[in-house]
Amino acid sequence: MIKEVFVVILLAVGxxxxxxxxxxxxxxxxxxxxLHALTNADNLGVGFIAAGMALYIGSPWTAVKLFFxxxxxxxxxxxxxxxxxxxxxxxxxxxxxNGK
Amino acid sequence: xxxxxxxxxxLLTAYLAFRCMLAPKLSKTVFTFFAFGLILALMWIRLGAxxxxxxxxAIASGFMGVLLLDSLRDxxxxxxxxxxxxxxxxxxxxxxxxxxxxxxxxxxxxAGLLLFLFIALQAVREVPAGGGLAAFAExxxxxxxxxxxxxxxxxxxxxxxxxxxxxxxxxxxLAIFAAGGxxxxxKPSLPPAKDPVxxxxxxxxxxxxxxxxxxxxxxxxxxxxGAFQAAVLWGAIGILLHLGGWRIxxxxxxxxxxxxxxAGPLFFLLxxxxxxxxxxxxxxxxxxxxGFLILIIETLAAVSIAAALTAIYAFLTD
Numbered sequence: 538m539i540k541e542v543f544v545v546i547l548l549a550v551g552x553x554x555x556x557x558x559x560x561x562x563x564x565x566x567x568x569x570x571x572l573h574a575l576t577n578a579d580n581l582g583v584g585f586i587a588a589g590m591a592l593y594i595g596s597p598w599t600a601v602k603l604f605f606x607x608x609x610x611x612x613x614x615x616x617x618x619x620x621x622x623x624x625x626x627x628x629x630x631x632x633x634x635n636g637k
Numbered sequence: 638x639x640x641x642x643x644x645x646x647x648l649l650t651a652y653l654a655f656r657c658m659l660a661p662k663l664s665k666t667v668f669t670f671f672a673f674g675l676i677l678a679l680m681w682i683r684l685g686a687x688x689x690x691x692x693x694x695a696i697a698s699g700f701m702g703v704l705l706l707d708s709l710r711d712x713x714x715x716x717x718x719x720x721x722x723x724x725x726x727x728x729x730x731x732x733x734x735x736x737x738x739x740x741x742x743x744x745x746x747x748a749g750l751l752l753f754l755f756i757a758l759q760a761v762r763e764v765p766a767g768g769g770l771a772a773f774a775e776x777x778x779x780x781x782x783x784x785x786x787x788x789x790x791x792x793x794x795x796x797x798x799x800x801x802x803x804x805x806x807x808x809x810x811l812a813i814f815a816a817g818g819x820x821x822x823x824k825p826s827l828p829p830a831k832d833p834v835x836x837x838x839x840x841x842x843x844x845x846x847x848x849x850x851x852x853x854x855x856x857x858x859x860x861x862x863g864a865f866q867a868a869v870l871w872g873a874i875g876i877l878l879h880l881g882g883w884r885i886x887x888x889x890x891x892x893x894x895x896x897x898x899x900a901g902p903l904f905f906l907l908x909x910x911x912x913x914x915x916x917x918x919x920x921x922x923x924x925x926x927x928g929f930l931i932l933i934i935e936t937l938a939a940v941s942i943a944a945a946l947t948a949i950y951a952f953l954t955d
């Protein structure tokens with residue numbers, strides 16, 4: 538019973554981060570802010586949901602797998618966000634340079 | 638509750654399919670296609686077809702997505718050499734008035750699809766009570782050399798299907814090589830990524846992808862997974878390395894590349910004929926060696942498909 542309560546709390550917190558991330562993605566004014574919102578969803582949202590699922594399934598082996606899935610999501614999410622931001626920055630810089 | 642999830646998934650699939658077709662910009666189409674593939678994979682999981690889900694996510698969404706993303710380069714102002722290809726902003730595209738003759742093919746293919754759907758539904762209804770060939774396949778499972786029914790069907794009972802699927806990828810590769818020789822279709826080469834973070838991330842992902850591919854290949858014997866799924870993960874290694882500037886595929890000699898790409902289908906075909914000479918039936922494995930033969934065929938096929946996928950990417954971006 539207590540376990541279920543914790544599972545629900547973890548999943549709800551994870552869903553909240555996803556919701557907040559999506560809202561930010563749709564509403565934030567520029568690309569960098571949107572990326573920031575997205576990484577929240579990716580990192581914390583997936584992390585909490587993975588933790589909730591691991592607790593729900595209750596097998597240590599599955600917990601390890603879910604942990605690695607989370608780490609891989611972190612890694613790929615961080616790399617892609619960085620690449621998108623860098624591309625945008627270079628694009629903006631060169632556009633400003635040409636404008637002078 | 639299940640009805641709710643499935644209903645939402647079904648609605649989302651149809652919605653994304655429409656969005657994909659009706660998106661105002663090509664780049665939006667491509668990214669909607671990614672999302673569509675993901676939802677489709679979830680749908681396959683809900684239908685219990687995990688093998689198909691992995692293949693859908695990896696091949697249809699992942700690899701096709703890479704090719705589509707690459708083809709976007711042709712339409713972007715910073716890369717394309719051909720002025721005509723550059724996409725107009727959506728509000729500047731003049732919509733030509735469609736004449737009746739343009740509508741006829743669309744309506745005809747729509748009607749054809751509906752008819753196909755109807756026939757498929759009819760066929761599902763008419764499956765006998767025992768579940769068609771499923772019970773028969775289950776009964777023969779111990780002789781097939783695989784513990785997973787899908788693998789048994791794909792690599793033993795209907796192995797010639799899979800042989801042809803492996804050959805189709807080879808055909809696709811040849812078609813791309815042939816069309817790529819025409820200057821009009823040749824794209825400017827993609828400069829390798831110099832970014833240190835990306836290169837480091839690629840180096841971290843490479844062993845993981847290899848391990849996961851090998852795992853899928855091995856687990857295919859007893860669960861969802863197999864040659865195609867493993868091949869895409871291994872192909873992803875090749876694509877990522879090429880993206881990061883390690884042109885491993887081009888570093889091989891021409892002969893070596895050909896051998897690697899051909900090895901899978903060729904061994905599959907030769908095994909088929911050898912077994913035909915022995916027992917009179919194409920690809921009829923003797924039960925004692927079935928598991929071993931399937932493992933070798935799957936491994937070689939996976940290596941060949943992975944090499945073919947890398948070759949396609951290397952050819953398109955060079």
